[in-house]
Amino acid sequence: MSRKIIILTEGHTEPHAGKTAANVIRYRGHEVVALLDSTQKGKTSGELLGVGTTPIVGSLDDAPSANTLLLGIAPPGGKIPPPWRKVIVDAIARRKMDVVSGLHDFLCNDPEFSAAAKTAGVTLVDVRKNTEKNIARRQGLRRDCLRVHTVGHDCSIGKMVVSVEVTNGLKARGHKAKFIATGQTGIMIEGDGLPIDCIVADFVSGAAEKMILEHQRQHDILVVEGQGSLVHPSYSGVTLSLLHGCAPQALILCYEVGRDVVTGVESVKIPPLADIKKMFDLMANIHQRCEVVGIGINGRRLNAADAARERQRVKQEFGLPACDVLRDGPDELVEAVIAYKNKGGWESP
Amino acid sequence: MSRKIIILTEGHTEPHAGKTAANVIRYRGHEVVALLDSTQKGKTSGELLGVGTTPIVGSLDDAPSANTLLLGIAPPGGKIPPPWRKVIVDAIARRKMDVVSGLHDFLCNDPEFSAAAKTAGVTLVDVRKNTEKNIARRQGLRRDCLRVHTVGHDCSIGKMVVSVEVTNGLKARGHKAKFIATGQTGIMIEGDGLPIDCIVADFVSGAAEKMILEHQRQHDILVVEGQGSLVHPSYSGVTLSLLHGCAPQALILCYEVGRDVVTGVESVKIPPLADIKKMFDLMANIHQRCEVVGIGINGRRLNAADAARERQRVKQEFGLPACDVLRDGPDELVEAVIAYKNKGGWESP
Numbered sequence: 001m002s003r004k005i006i007i008l009t010e011g012h013t014e015p016h017a018g019k020t021a022a023n024v025i026r027y028r029g030h031e032v033v034a035l036l037d038s039t040q041k042g043k044t045s046g047e048l049l050g051v052g053t054t055p056i057v058g059s060l061d062d063a064p065s066a067n068t069l070l071l072g073i074a075p076p077g078g079k080i081p082p083p084w085r086k087v088i089v090d091a092i093a094r095r096k097m098d099v100v101s102g103l104h105d106f107l108c109n110d111p112e113f114s115a116a117a118k119t120a121g122v123t124l125v126d127v128r129k130n131t132e133k134n135i136a137r138r139q140g141l142r143r144d145c146l147r148v149h150t151v152g153h154d155c156s157i158g159k160m161v162v163s164v165e166v167t168n169g170l171k172a173r174g175h176k177a178k179f180i181a182t183g184q185t186g187i188m189i190e191g192d193g194l195p196i197d198c199i200v201a202d203f204v205s206g207a208a209e210k211m212i213l214e215h216q217r218q219h220d221i222l223v224v225e226g227q228g229s230l231v232h233p234s235y236s237g238v239t240l241s242l243l244h245g246c247a248p249q250a251l252i253l254c255y256e257v258g259r260d261v262v263t264g265v266e267s268v269k270i271p272p273l274a275d276i277k278k279m280f281d282l283m284a285n286i287h288q289r290c291e292v293v294g295i296g297i298n299g300r301r302l303n304a305a306d307a308a309r310e311r312q313r314v315k316q317e318f319g320l321p322a323c324d325v326l327r328d329g330p331d332e333l334v335e336a337v338i339a340y341k342n343k344g345g346w347e348s349p
Numbered sequence: 350m351s352r353k354i355i356i357l358t359e360g361h362t363e364p365h366a367g368k369t370a371a372n373v374i375r376y377r378g379h380e381v382v383a384l385l386d387s388t389q390k391g392k393t394s395g396e397l398l399g400v401g402t403t404p405i406v407g408s409l410d411d412a413p414s415a416n417t418l419l420l421g422i423a424p425p426g427g428k429i430p431p432p433w434r435k436v437i438v439d440a441i442a443r444r445k446m447d448v449v450s451g452l453h454d455f456l457c458n459d460p461e462f463s464a465a466a467k468t469a470g471v472t473l474v475d476v477r478k479n480t481e482k483n484i485a486r487r488q489g490l491r492r493d494c495l496r497v498h499t500v501g502h503d504c505s506i507g508k509m510v511v512s513v514e515v516t517n518g519l520k521a522r523g524h525k526a527k528f529i530a531t532g533q534t535g536i537m538i539e540g541d542g543l544p545i546d547c548i549v550a551d552f553v554s555g556a557a558e559k560m561i562l563e564h565q566r567q568h569d570i571l572v573v574e575g576q577g578s579l580v581h582p583s584y585s586g587v588t589l590s591l592l593h594g595c596a597p598q599a600l601i602l603c604y605e606v607g608r609d610v611v612t613g614v615e616s617v618k619i620p621p622l623a624d625i626k627k628m629f630d631l632m633a634n635i636h637q638r639c640e641v642v643g644i645g646i647n648g649r650r651l652n653a654a655d656a657a658r659e660r661q662r663v664k665q666e667f668g669l670p671a672c673d674v675l676r677d678g679p680d681e682l683v684e685a686v687i688a689y690k691n692k693g694g695w696e697s698p
Contacts, residue, residue, distance in 0.1 A: 077484050078551075104482065104551065133453065135426050136583040138614050201553045201587045202427075202453070202546040230589075231635050234485040237590025238550045244582045265487050268636055279631060286580050287617055 005032045005100075006057075006066035010084060012073045013037040013048045013056065015300070019156055020102060020185045021072030022049040027164060027189040029054070034063040035072070036087070050300070060087070060095055071101040074156075074184065076234075076264045078104025078128070078198075085112070092116040092124075100125040102184025104198060127184045128198035134206035136245050138287070141209075143347045145216040148337055149248035149284075150226040150296065153276045155235060155263050157256040158325075159226040160186050162296035162333070165325040166252065167223045169334030180211050180224040182242060196227050197238045204238060208245025221341065224248065230279045233265050240283060247288055249346035252333055253277055254296035257310050277318070288348035294336040295322035354381045354449075355406075355415035359433060361422045362386040362397045362405065364649070368505060369451060369534045370421030371398040376513060376538040378403070383412040384421070385436070399649070409436070409444055420450040423505075423533065425583075425613045427453025427477070427547075434461070441465040441473075449474040451533025453547060476533045477547035483555035485594050487636065490558075492696045494565040497686055498597035498633075499575040499645065502625045504584060504612050506605040507674075508575040509535050511645035511682070514674040515601065516572045518683030529560050529573040531591060545576050546587045553587060557594025570690065573597065579628045582614050589632060596637055598695040601682055602626055603645035606659050626667070637697035643685040644671035 005028070007021045013035060015022060025032055025045050034057045035045055041058035045051055057063050069091040071080070080088075080103055088107075091097040093116045099107055107113045107124040117124050141147075148166070150159040163179055163186070170177035179186070181193025194207045208224070215222055224246040228235030255273055262268040270276075277292060284290040295314055299307040307327055315322045321336040323329070340346065354377070356370045362384060364371060374381055374394050383406045384394055390407035394400055406412055418440040420433070429437075429452055437456075440446040442465045448456055456462045456473040466473050490496075497515070499508040512528055512535070519526035528535070530542025543556045557573070564571055573595040577584030604622050611617040619625075626641060633639040644663055648656040656676055664671045670685040672678070689695065 077482070104549075133426070135613065138582050138616055197549075197551040199550055200453075200546075201548055201550045201590065202584060204550045204586055205583050230632070233487050233593045233596070233636055234554050235551060236593045236632075237553055237586040237588070239586070240579075240589045241550065241586025244585045247582070264484065267487055271635065282628060282631065283579070283585075286620065287582055 003031045003068045004066050005068045005070050006034045006036050006060065006063045007032060007070045007072035008036045008084060008087060009072040010037050010087065011039055011081070013040045015049055016156060017073050017075060018049050020074045022051045023160065023185045024070060024072065024188055025049065025052040025054050033066050036060065060091055067097055069097045069099045071103060074102060080105045088113060089116055092120050092122055096120045096122055098123045098125065100127065100188065102127045102188065104128060127187050128195040130195055130199055132194060132199045132203045132207040134203055134210050136205035136209040138247070140213055141247060141349045142216040143349055145219060146221045146250060146341045146346065147212060147224060147246055147248045148221060148250045148252065149224045149243065149246055150252045150254055151239070151243065151280050152226060152254035153229055153231065153270050153273055154256065154259050155228045155232055157254055157259060158296065158298040159254045162252055162254050162325050163223045163225040164189065165330035166333050166337060169330040170221055170337065173334065173338065175221050176219045177221040177223060178215050178219045180215065180222050182208070182225045182227055186225045196242050197235065201237065204241035205245030208242050212246055221337065230283065231271055231276060232262050233268055243284055244287065248284060249288060249290050249348065250337060250340050251280055251284060251290060251292045252294050252296050253280065253292050254298065256298035258301045274317070289346055291340065292320065293340045294333045295320050296333060297322055297324040299324045299327060352380045352417045353415050354417045354419050355383045355385050355409065355412045356381060356419045356421035357385045357433060357436060358421040359386050359436065360388055360430070362389045364398055365505060366422050366424060367398050369423045371400050372509065372534045373419060373421065373537055374398065374401040374403050382415050385409065409440055416446055418446045418448045420452060423451060429454050437462060438465055441469050441471055445469050445471055447472045447474065449476065449537065451476045451537065453477060476536050477544040479544055479548055481543060481548045481552045481556040483552055483559050485554035485558040487596070489562055490596060490698045491565040492698055494568060495570045495599060495690045495695065496561060496573060496595055496597045497570060497599045497601065498573045498592065498595055499601045499603055500588070500592065500629050501575060501603035502578055502580065502619050502622055503605065503608050504577045504581055506603055506608060507645065507647040508603045511601055511603050511674050512572045512574040513538065514679035515682050515686060518679040519570055519686065522683065522687065524570050525568045526570040526572060527564050527568045529564065529571050531557070531574045531576055535574045545591050546584065550586065553590035554594030557591050561595055570686065579632065580620055580625060581611050582617055592633055593636065597633060598637060598639050598697065599686060599689050600629055600633060600639060600641045601643050601645050602629065602641050603647065605647035607650045623666070638695055640689065641669065642689045643682045644669050645682060646671055646673040648673045648676060
């Protein structure tokens, strides 16, 4: 039976909190039948999240065909909003729906949810649940598989979207490319990957390395989704573990125009992008040669004219290809990756 | 009933693998009655680990007064060596001993150990077990509590020993100082702390911040034990999470003389100490002012003359106080911390 997903975003149907919902609609839209947010019913995903035409409904019963409830938010700390509990229990117990969650609070560890799921015979999928215990060893990395990694100046700025769009562009040009998902939404979209931020700290880089070792044989380019930022006081270590674990030879530096303070720690200013680039250049070149090959712009707050100006400005400042993959298409970044691959000289292990 | 510890180091009684054993003897020696290693029986801890005069025995029965078995190694990956299983079961079932472990493989998750412990009525202490789920928020840090953090060029180079010795030196000079333990051995020694490397990645910096918030009221100097290194491909993220979580205003840079390649990833060379210092300077100064105030030398492989020469050399190269706390005593580092505190100007939040 194919999945027919209703995405729960009750009270949180806006671009930042609802980024999981937005990206599942963007890349798995064919499986999504509705969004559930009683405070926004009658509107569409396009109006509130800027993507697709998924209808927003006020109750589970407004989506009778749905067989899967997907929790569509990614709040800091990853906790289930208390008002959602009765919707989740209703979906499990009455509608016999599977539930997919990317939150840190695992559904299967919740006595009420797990008892209800057992009775109803449905599956609770905790995308972040893992038992990873591999230490990164830096052994067996393929010299002729290019590892591209998206990094950025903050969390939630579109590194996953850039990764998916660049991967799709590489595939369209005939490359054996794969998107390596490292976050809950990426895993929901790609169908595989590891939830990097939810692995025990000592094993994060080992998990990244494991994904490289697993996919490098069948592919010539791997595009690894970045997480967080080296300047984010809460998540910088996740960022560095991933950077050193996937051992990229190429980086795409992503930023959102107008993002001035760190998400979740608003007392901390984000340093200028040139400083961020220096930090990534330094930390990415410790173990192998690695270059920033392009810049991913998230210009969602800009109008077309301002976005075009910002694109020119950043290209000039860094002397690098730059584009907003959703506004401009990913071609410039795709071509930059291919040019870097063809130029050679990056083939460190 | 007071603890009488027998430390299990079977087959691993040497300074690197046995660093947990060595440091428990160094700082909790009054509780230790013997080391258990049948391959080394008759020798002493001083001969093999360079610390104390603890006798090495060949079986549990050679230490009839022992009531606690402490697993005395810290291997990469933290797994229990298979030959140890029958010793552990014997200690639990026949001798009714509590067992203390700092390994990633938790005793309490092992069906055989936990069943035996239940029957025997003894306690299994997994020092690394935790349920930390706090996100670092950078709120409430006390301006007048100096946070000192030991960092280094590799793992297992003596950051914990420097932290304990400097803390003890500060206390001896009348400061309200506390050692903040972040690793399994530190926690065994101090009796509190959090096992940073065993926390889910997103919550590592939050755990470090939590310890600061908990102890800053009653102390004027906190000395936070560092972990790993920014250049260690397996653990760099743990290092950065801890650095950004404890938000130090002062660093003590530690290194072991003669350590050229990364422990556990021997294909990777350790960059020069000056490069390591630059990385820590850069990453530690993103959110608040932070200075390297001194250098901790681990000269265990040197004779006295070479150690004295190395100390002079490194003092000259960096223009900073430097000493081997075990050979020279910690005074120079203790005084450097006090001078930095008194000079002022570091009181960012």
